[in-house]
């Protein structure tokens with residue numbers, strides 16, 4: 001600092017001199033007699049000299065500033081790299097909090113899990129050479145950084161990025177080791193500089209053998225395999241000291257792209273690269289011509305991956321699987337890298353992940369999923385699969401189960417977050433009903449006819465066909481022609497009325513609504529149509545996780561929070577790199593959410609509700625069942641005052657689930673989650689003061705007058721309260737008569753009359 005200040009002062013001084021100080025004047029005086037040409041030359045000389053001085057001084061200032069900056073950067077880059085204690089440096093930890101808010105380690109993941117350290121003397125010279133001549137030819141000559149290579153790599157990188165968008169090496173073995181240990185995978189010149197400083201440091205304190213040994217012990221060989229010994233056992237079933245030249249070269253072929261160049265992933269690509277490695281060894285005199293020729297044709301005797309048994313100890317739970325995958329995807333976005341690279345970062349990296357898991361709940365749910373009696377009263381030979389997920393009302397995922405039975409391994413297929421399935425009727429509240437309520441297109445007691453609509457017939461161009469019909473317990477396709485109130489139609493899950501609602505909304509508007517309000521990521525443009533939106537026959541299906549996230553608006557006053565399995569993620573330096581922002585979208589108004597909540601309560605509590613089996617004694621349950629065509633997918637999505645959760649079951653290969661083999665989904669939901677829901681501490685769903693609660697006329701669905709028969713209370717948005725019914729008051733005597741009779745017998749004709757007047 002002091003240095004640069006001094007230089008600045010000098011600069012100021014000189015600048016002043018060149019303008020008006022005494023010295024040049026003196027010179028000019030002295031040379032006055034020398035004539036105009038000489039005078040001009042003198043002036044030019046002075047100006048030039050001044051310019052050069054200014055240049056030199058400016059450059060010095062820049063150089064000094066840069067030096068200070070670099071020194072500071074270097075200081076901030078310094079990190080204690082201990083080659084004797086590598087494991088901790090690159091382990092990623094995943095945490096949650098228990099019921100006493102104590103931090104609990106859920107899992108620690110790293111490639112060192114499979115790593116088996118070996119000392120350098122156990123690694124044959126030809127294996128060391130294979131790596132050195134492939135990765136870093138001048139390894140034994142440089143001081144950690146190969147400047148020649150760094151420069152050419154820099155140029156190459158620019159060309160490469162322009163031509164192929166690809167990555168180009170340029171890193172020495174020492175630099176790669178630094179990267180492996182620190183997990184510093186930032187993209188950009190700052191990381192490169194940090195890496196260069198750290199590599200030079202490493203070379204000061206450790207021998208070339210130490211560095212090569214640490215490198216060979218930490219390098220990735222595909223999947224979670226790290227280190228030369230683990231790789232040797234994995235691919236050849238033998239110790240590293242027994243590797244042949246050809247096999248050593250086969251392993252040295254992997255690090256350039258561990259997940260695509262390993263012999264299990266692509267034997268052909270590996271072989272091609274192995275030949276390059278052998279060529280480099282020959283060129284550098286590590287092997288003779290005859291050794292080279294022999295190695296080229298040697299049978300590598302690679303182990304058959306299918307013959308390797310899965311180890312079942314230390315299997316991660318479903319939650320840990322989920323959060324690992326979620327963080328990998330978000331690292332891809334954050335760093336702009338592909339899945340393999342992001343996965344390597346996480347497993348190499350020494351990250352710390354905090355999750356919102358409810359540890360106790362996760363354990364309970366997993367126990368239910370391991371117990372077949374949760375799903376069926378009988379032991380089935382070929383049972384369907386199932387999954388479950390639960391969130392709080394800010395999108396925090398509390399627990400998840402991705403399959404029935406014992407978990408087969410870590411990072412296996414999780415149906416709750418990875419399978420897209422047809423939602424069937426569970427889509428109805430999202431596309432049609434909440435659209436109709438939110439836009440004031442309909443009310444609690446609007447009337448719709450249980451009758452198919454006419455749609456274009458694909459088989460007979462120019463003609464129409466009637467569509468759809470309703471499911472019935474007997475499997476027959478039916479419709480009654482009767483009129484139903486909105487709350488009844490949802491309670492009974494009538495396809496015909498759902499189709500009418502979407503038709504009235506127009507499919508394009510209902511689609512846009514569903515896409516924007518509930519943030520589904522799997523919808524396709526083809527889904528902006530009647531069948532997808534009214535009965536849930538989508539192009540791609542939906543994830544259970546996204547379905548449950550969508551339903552949270554019905555239990556929290558209309559707010560959509562994107563679902564998350566982590567709260568934040570720290571990189572190895574302790575900096576927060578990923579943080580979930582709990583910023584909701586107000587998907588539907590509080591009033592609409594309140595009405596929807598009451599409508600969905602009818603599904604569980606109403607006399608014809610399809611979700612009646614989910615009822616709990618002391619806790620309100622609101623929800624919706626869903627069944628896709630041919631009973632392939634079965635759903636129940638439910639809100640209780642504390643949680644929003646959902647269950648799906650079906651076969652992975654889309655076979656029909658035979659009726660009666662599994663419990664119905666509402667019952668299944670209760671089996672899995674009933675006890676947990678009952679133990680919740682929130683007493684009720686959010687209230688809404690502006691909601692209008694009034695008796696509706698059971699003839700017209702309008703607000704009941706004194707002379708109307710009424711079936712009960714309706715819930716209305718303040719912006720959309722129906723008019724008071726006047727139809728029933730014309731002849732109070734006949735109204736009394738019809739009151740006395742069974743109203744249902746009369747309703748059809750009255751509804752028809754009402755409709756012809758009002759529609």
Ligand SMILES: [Zn+2]
Pocket residue numbers: 697698699700704705707708709725726727728729
């Ligand atoms: Zn009336």
